[in-house]
Amino acid sequence: MLYTSQELVSFVLKDCYKYRNKIVFAFMLISVAVLIVGVDWPKLYKAESLIYVDNRNVIKPLMQGAAVTAESKDIARNAKQIILGSNILNKVLDAGGWLEDATTPVEKENMLDSIKKRTVIKKEGDSLIRVEFTDTDPRRAYLTTKNMAEYFVDIGKSNKVEESRSAYDFIEKQAGEYLEKLTTVDKKIKEFLTDNPDARPDMQEKVTSRISALQLKYEDTSLELKETEIKKGSIQRQLSGEAAMTISQSREGNYRKKVTDMENQLETLLLTYTETYPDVVRLRRQINDMTASLEAEIKARDEAIKKAKETGETYLDSSIATNPIYQELRSSLSRTETKIATLNTRMIEIKSLLDVEYDRMRRIEEGDSMMQSLTRDYEVNQNIYQDLLKRRENARISRSLDTQQKGSTFSILEPAKLPVRPFGLRFLHFAILGLVLGMVIPVGIVFLLLQIDGRLRSSRAVIEELGVPVLAEIPHYWKGDEKRKQINNYRLLIVLILSILVLFAVVSSLKFMGKL
Amino acid sequence: MSKIEDALKKAKENRSNISPVASTSGAVEANSVVSGTSMSVVKKSASLIKLMRDEASAGESELTSKGIILQDSTNADVTDSFRFLRTQLLQKSKNGNFIILVTSCVEGADSAFVSMNMGAAFSLDESKTSLVLDCDFQSDHFEEMLGLDYEAGLIDFLEGEAEIGDILKDIGIKRLRLIPSGHKHHIESEYFTTDRMKVLLDGIVERYQDRFVVLNSPAISDSVDASILVDLVDYVVIVAPYAGVSTKELEESIKKIDKSKLLGVVINDIPKWL
Numbered sequence: 001m002l003y004t005s006q007e008l009v010s011f012v013l014k015d016c017y018k019y020r021n022k023i024v025f026a027f028m029l030i031s032v033a034v035l036i037v038g039v040d041w042p043k044l045y046k047a048e049s050l051i052y053v054d055n056r057n058v059i060k061p062l063m064q065g066a067a068v069t070a071e072s073k074d075i076a077r078n079a080k081q082i083i084l085g086s087n088i089l090n091k092v093l094d095a096g097g098w099l100e101d102a103t104t105p106v107e108k109e110n111m112l113d114s115i116k117k118r119t120v121i122k123k124e125g126d127s128l129i130r131v132e133f134t135d136t137d138p139r140r141a142y143l144t145t146k147n148m149a150e151y152f153v154d155i156g157k158s159n160k161v162e163e164s165r166s167a168y169d170f171i172e173k174q175a176g177e178y179l180e181k182l183t184t185v186d187k188k189i190k191e192f193l194t195d196n197p198d199a200r201p202d203m204q205e206k207v208t209s210r211i212s213a214l215q216l217k218y219e220d221t222s223l224e225l226k227e228t229e230i231k232k233g234s235i236q237r238q239l240s241g242e243a244a245m246t247i248s249q250s251r252e253g254n255y256r257k258k259v260t261d262m263e264n265q266l267e268t269l270l271l272t273y274t275e276t277y278p279d280v281v282r283l284r285r286q287i288n289d290m291t292a293s294l295e296a297e298i299k300a301r302d303e304a305i306k307k308a309k310e311t312g313e314t315y316l317d318s319s320i321a322t323n324p325i326y327q328e329l330r331s332s333l334s335r336t337e338t339k340i341a342t343l344n345t346r347m348i349e350i351k352s353l354l355d356v357e358y359d360r361m362r363r364i365e366e367g368d369s370m371m372q373s374l375t376r377d378y379e380v381n382q383n384i385y386q387d388l389l390k391r392r393e394n395a396r397i398s399r400s401l402d403t404q405q406k407g408s409t410f411s412i413l414e415p416a417k418l419p420v421r422p423f424g425l426r427f428l429h430f431a432i433l434g435l436v437l438g439m440v441i442p443v444g445i446v447f448l449l450l451q452i453d454g455r456l457r458s459s460r461a462v463i464e465e466l467g468v469p470v471l472a473e474i475p476h477y478w479k480g481d482e483k484r485k486q487i488n489n490y491r492l493l494i495v496l497i498l499s500i501l502v503l504f505a506v507v508s509s510l511k512f513m514g515k516l
Numbered sequence: 517m518s519k520i521e522d523a524l525k526k527a528k529e530n531r532s533n534i535s536p537v538a539s540t541s542g543a544v545e546a547n548s549v550v551s552g553t554s555m556s557v558v559k560k561s562a563s564l565i566k567l568m569r570d571e572a573s574a575g576e577s578e579l580t581s582k583g584i585i586l587q588d589s590t591n592a593d594v595t596d597s598f599r600f601l602r603t604q605l606l607q608k609s610k611n612g613n614f615i616i617l618v619t620s621c622v623e624g625a626d627s628a629f630v631s632m633n634m635g636a637a638f639s640l641d642e643s644k645t646s647l648v649l650d651c652d653f654q655s656d657h658f659e660e661m662l663g664l665d666y667e668a669g670l671i672d673f674l675e676g677e678a679e680i681g682d683i684l685k686d687i688g689i690k691r692l693r694l695i696p697s698g699h700k701h702h703i704e705s706e707y708f709t710t711d712r713m714k715v716l717l718d719g720i721v722e723r724y725q726d727r728f729v730v731l732n733s734p735a736i737s738d739s740v741d742a743s744i745l746v747d748l749v750d751y752v753v754i755v756a757p758y759a760g761v762s763t764k765e766l767e768e769s770i771k772k773i774d775k776s777k778l779l780g781v782v783i784n785d786i787p788k789w790l
Contacts, residue, residue: 014787466767471604471782474594478590490790
């Protein structure tokens with residue numbers, strides 16, 4: 001059944017009437033219960049302090065671009081870890097007079113836990129941290145917060161100095177390491193160069209040009225050799241049997257020519273002279289001699305050839321051997337042969353030189369890659385080293401800055417104050433809460449019961465759901481002195497409520513006077 | 517001596533004065549009804565009733581203690597509601613007199629209170645008289661409410677053991693008569709189906725133009741009597757206690773009643789702070 005708000009108010013009021021005694025009883029019970037809780041509720045005081053924290057990492061700007069540093073963004077968590085760490089907390093315990101209550105280690109541990117629970121550390125803005133501490137004793141709350149903040153700032157400052165010093169040390173150490181590396185590589189390069197004289201950077205060029213020169217020479221020599229060989233062949237041919245024969249044939253020719261000349265002369269003489277003419281007769285004899293010589297020549301030559309053929313030697317006519325041209329040829333041949341031998345030797349020489357150069361070339365190439373890697377190492381290390389040197393100077397400055405506390409990195413912006421007023425739920429709150437709850441809970445229960453009670457209350461429901469008109473709604477009839485009794489009942493209830501209010505007033509005033 | 521006591525005493529005296537008159541006139545009525553001989557007698561009796569001295573009135577405190585409405589009283593809101601109810605009924609009946617049955621959907625809806633006060637509401641109007649019949653033979657609500665002794669009533673009349681004069685009671689309210697249910701120790705059969713009941717009702721209505729008859733019946737959910745009585749009356753009103761029945765229960769009860777006779781629902785005993 002859904003009621004309109006008007007109906008709801010009316011029905012709740014009617015049900016409240018029905019359960020009035022119970023409601024008042026519940027009101028008394030609840031309000032007094034809350035009041036008792038309120039009386040015993042501890043007063044809590046909260047002290048707070050605001051700390052400025054420079055969360056910039058020292059090493060980060062120093063190593064900007066050179067190394068990646070871990071981001072530490074959550075300064076509140078860091079601060080929490082530092083403040084609630086045993087280092088500060090133990091100091092706080094000592095300074096705050098906590099240890100009077102806690103003597104055994106277990107008690108101390110519990111005390112520490114309770115302090116941790118009551119401490120709130122939160123970040124405000126980018127670089128502010130608020131430290132709050134809650135305690136029943138305002139003075140202790142103040143002292144604890146103050147100590148926490150101060151120790152934290154102290155530690156923060158010394159950490160900062162420590163951090164910049166260690167940053168400097170770190171960079172210095174790194175620079176040293178790189179220097180060492182650089183030296184090592186340098187030494188290595190030197191050693192390498194000593195071991196590999198060819199590994200000098202200009203050697204390759206030299207060797208290359210030399211190789212090309214040698215190659216050129218080789219080619220020239222080989223060409224010359226070929227030429228000389230051809231020359232030798234031709235001289236040899238000239239000196240061969242055939243050539244001798246040619247020479248011999250030319251001698252034969254000479255004979256024949258002389259014979260022919262003499263015959264011509266004879267014929268001319270015969271024209272004028274007779275056979276018996278002495279000139280003719282001398283001529284005839286001469287011709288015969290000449291012919292015989294010719295024949296002997298031919299015969300000798302043939303024999304010689306034949307003999308030469310049998311022995312395989314160059315046929316040399318004695319006449320030839322003595323021939324100056326032949327002599328000339330022979331000496332030329334011998335010279336040529338000498339030249340060939342010389343050229344051959346030179347070729348071999350050049351070849352071996354080339355091999356040497358090629359070998360060297362190979363070694364140069366090998367050495368070159370080695371050299372390159374060494375040089376690269378050297379260059380890289382050198383760059384880093386120089387960079388580190390620069391950064392080391394920066395670090396030196398920031399170290400001296402932090403040591404002299406010039407850069408404000410940690411400071412207490414708002415020091416802790418002695419809390420005057422308790423925070424959180426105070427007695428007054430409980431008093432009000434008790435009265436309000438005492439009223440709201442019973443009425444709320446009545447309200448809820450009404451929601452689940454399906455019994456007919458509304459005439460609207462009769463009309464709308466059953467379609468039957470409601471002729472009248474008759475209120476309760478006070479019979480006899482019922483009304484008077486009712487009023488008495490109300491009086492009693494009012495007296496009860498008033499007595500509760502008086503109780504509240506009395507307890508409140510006692511509380512404010514500090515007697516409770 | 518307080519004023520209240522004074523009033524009480526006065527009221528008692530008044531009652532003792534009026535009672536004989538009422539009884540006599542009641543007897544005349546009863547005789548004429550039962551015998552039913554001639555209409556002239558009836559009419560004569562009617563004029564008699566109209567002329568009857570009805571000054572005797574119960575005191576305010578007495579009525580208040582019984583739960584009966586008054587012209588001006590501490591329960592003026594209840595009186596007003598009943599007046600409003602009366603107006604509603606008159607509108608529905610087009611100002612003619614009628615017999616109306618007040619039943620309840622559950623036991624404890626206090627239909628006795630509603631029927632009694634409905635009668636009282638009619639009688640507040642000086643031009644109207646009313647008769648309240650307690651037809652609830654199953655409970656003693658009516659008797660308890662009015663503080664009646666178990667005297668002769670409707671049962672006795674229906675059984676023929678009493679005459680109408682014996683059962684017609686004046687309880688000290690002007691223009692109002694009451695017939696109690698009577699001796700309930702010998703309930704045997706369904707009395708309302710007898711001719712005597714019908715004759716009684718017809719006679720009452722016919723004789724007095726301005727007499728309104730209110731029948732109090734037991735809860736319709738528990739009793740057959742209520743259903744039978746529905747047939748005998750002109751209109752039916754059903755009483756539902758505030759926060760006492762579910763819509764479904766009320767619906768069940770309504771189903772048992774002839775739609776044409778049912779005028780509506782009266783929600784009773786709505787709590788109030790003062």
